[in-house]
Amino acid sequence: MKANARAVVIGGGVVGVSTLYHLAKKGWSDSVLIERKELTSGSTWHAAGLLPLFNLSYSVGQLHKYSVRFYEELQAETGMNVGFAKVSNIRLARTRDRWDEYMYYAGIAETIGVRVNILTPEQVKEVWPLCETDGLLGAIQHPDDGYIQPADLTQALAKGARDRGATIYRHTAVTAIEQQQDGMWKVTTDKGEITAEHVISCTGSFARKTGEMVGINIPVIPVEHQYIVTEPHPAIQERRRQGLPEMGVLRESDSAWYMREEAGGLILGPYEVGAPVCYVDGPSAESEYELFQEDLDRLMPHIEAAIVRVPAFGEVGIKKVYNGAIAYTPDGNPIVGPAPGLKNFWLNEGHSFGITAAGGAGWQLAEWIVDGDSTVDLMGVDPRRFGPYATEGYLIAKNEEAYANVFTMHYPDEERAAARPLKSTPIYDRLKKLGGVFGSVYGWERANWYAPEGYEVPKDQLGVGADVITSHNHAPPLDDGRIVEKWSFRRSNYFEHVGNEVQNVHGNVGVLDMSPFAKMEVSGPGARVWLDSILANAIPKKRGRIALCHVLTPAGGVRAEFTVYEWAPNRFYLVSAGGLEAHDHDLLQRLAPTDGSVHLQPITQNYGVLVLAGPKSRDVLKKLTRTSLENKDFPWLTAKQISVGIATAHALRVNFVGELGWELHHPIEMQAYIFDRLMEAGAEFGIKPFGIRAMSAMAVEKSYRNMGRELSIEYNAYESALDRFIRPEKPFIGRDAMLAYKEKGLRWNLVTLVVEGNSDVDARGSEAIYDEAGELVGRATSGGYGWRVGKSLALAMVKPGQSEVGTRLKIKILGDLYDATVVPESPYDADNAALRA
Secondary structure (H helix, E strand, O other): OEEEEEEEEEEEOHHHHHHHHHHOOOOOOEEEEEOOOOOOOOHHHHHHOOOOOOOOOOOHHHHHHHHHHHHHHHHHHHHOOOOEOOOOEEEEEEOHHHHHHHEEEEEEEHOOOOEEEEOOOOHHHHHOOOOOOOOOOOEEEEEOOOOOHHHHHHHHHHOOOOOOOOEEEOOEEEEEEOOOOOEEEEEEEEEEEEEEEEEEOHHHHHHHHHHHHOOOOOOEEEEEEEEEEOOOOOHHHHHHHHHOOOOEEEHHHOOOOOEEEEEEEEEEOOOOOOOOEEOOOOOOOOOOOOOOOOHHHHHHHHHHHHHHHHHHHOOOOEEEEEEEEEEEEEOOEEEEEEOOOOEEEEEEEEOHHHHHHHHHHHHHHHHHHOOOOOOOOOOOOOOHOOOOOOOOHHHHHHHHHHHHHHOOOOOOOOOOOOOOOOOOOOOOOHHOOOOOOEEEEEOOEEEEEOOOOOOOOHHOOOOOOOOOOOOOOOOOOOOOOOOOOEOOOOOOHHHHHHHHHHHHHHHOOOOOOOOOOEEEEEEEOOOOHHHHHHEOOOOOOOOOOOEEEOOOOEEEEEEEEEEEEEEOOOOEEEEEEEHHHHHHHHHHHHHHOEEEEEEEEEEEEEEEEEEEEEEEEEEEHOOOOOOOOOOOOOOOOEEEEEEEEEEEEEOOOOOOOOOOOEEEEEEEHHHHHHHHHHHHHHHHOOOOOOHHHHHHHHHHHOOOOOOOOOEOOEEOOOOOOHHOOOOOOOOOOOOOHHHHHHOOOOOOEEEEEEOOOOOOOOOOOOOOOEEEOOOOEEEEEEEEEOOOOOOEEEEEEEHHHOOOOOOEEEEEEEEEEEEEEOOOOOOOOOOOOHHHH
């Protein structure tokens, strides 16, 4: 065994070998892969080999797109047949909601360059003659995908890696992983030791055991997945004798199964409710080519539905039932990126669609490791989207839920119920009594909106069809049995109630619990200089001023966003999005100097945040504090520590809704007291709580940017229109690349659009945008209805030639084209008069 390597990949499944291949392709020929048994002997060997391009995640969609294209190139490069059958795949729709989902996805596909065909039931019958089409609305088809032979693909990747100088050690078990004082990693195996600069974990079902070796929790636990292989069917054999093309991969999402041809017969793969997790403590040391006992009783509803749709499936015997482990994460997306808290330790784990994602995940991880950053925004698969709350019990509940929901409709407003409530603020029960309808972010419960007392959705609006297995289209019932929220791709039942919340904030005053904000104190003699060196904006010289600041990537994209407030000499309070806590805090830790001049203290759990906003917010707060709240004493974008009754809070005069108001950052143990005093003091002014959806609607009216949408590593800071938050005269991360990119010419411009003619649907993000000639010129990043301006709005990235105010464009929302016009930024209160009031 080699004593040294540039990088060591642990795990010889398709994901690990792809990672090795792409590292070698990037020039790191001194990379090594270590596999405990044979290549593919974990989960790869029993995978069905499907290549679904369909995914509602932008990040995962990009990985899948690359893989499908790359696998054909790999076959040509290595001369090895990877068994790629480009037979297409067809997704059937039986309900209007499913069709909306497909049309929403088609917008994502178009903007990332994936071909999608729309099929009528008659066309489905033409390409899949054994399929009964009764009850179908139609289907979508990916003409460029199909299936592949996983073992052959892995061997081709291995050959390609070896041809580029990389080394693979089989039958070699890793027994310890330890980082040395110089930052290098020592990987101990039963065949010797190897020292490397980087280690990449691609260990599948062993992920949690690998994590234990380095002291981290990798949020991956596998779930059992079964699929059935039948005996040959005469009709399929006859098609082959006639030289007819193989029928594509068929998916009836509404019954939660996929089907494809296999050796003259069929494969049926259901995704059932009740599939259990497995390998919670990891497989045994001797595990190899392992399967579990099949359980056909669990699959019977899906089998029966499949026979109705494809009667031929019920006409042949079962040859084999495979029941093997598939790695899962709480949201079903893989984990690709740096391990939080560790230098040069990388994760490529949790792949529930590992064959499809392997190529793209290996590609992007190699880009990140070798060049310092990925080229695709991987926020949707970043390991740091989960936090310490994702413990064993949480993972068991959420991973089983994620598996059971593979084929359910992924409504944009869906909030899944497993492992909730987990993290809640002291006023959770108070908000619940006021009608709060909650969602979850980073384990925290947050009120999305408030249902009026006694409100419920009429029963005839619930469900999408009694014969549809995946018919769950609403939130779980409340304690008293009422169902108050129906999910939809369109304006749903809560639409008017969110509007009422907006109007109350706009006309009176509202209160919003934003305690899940990520919070970090940066202190020490070097704090100011260090922050100034990493942030694109200048740190306010005067204590008490607030600045919105961004960390850019080395290439000039946007990596993170912070509100910065110096709340004591050389003590800075940094606030960022609650869902990005692990990401943002890990980023700061990685960038921090090691000379002791800067100290980082995460304090998210210590402080609650209540947003008080609306034209009467000053009147409310006046009743509770002696501090002058007048403009001359407390102007916009400043902060002070104040008393709130007998409690204390740092009052930041800033918010994400565009109205007069303050964020009250307070010791969490004082939250119930402060909330009660605000509600009492605000009663005469019409105070009411409001939720995240009202906040988001108001943010779109102000053209406010969000990380992962308008702000991304894929967009230069100037493309995201952050000009007023950039100080190019000072040095900071990514400055030179950002300026050089701007000098060369921006590819995109962020614009605000007014959408016309849409009465029951609004943009949500990822919709395709066209010029008047019908050419694709951009994609929406956010959208919603602006209650204060009375218009449907969207934020979008478009080509520079289409960004002038007044430009007429088209936007496709759920398959329909609507007129859209570029308008000035901040359709509501462009001069910020309300904020400055």
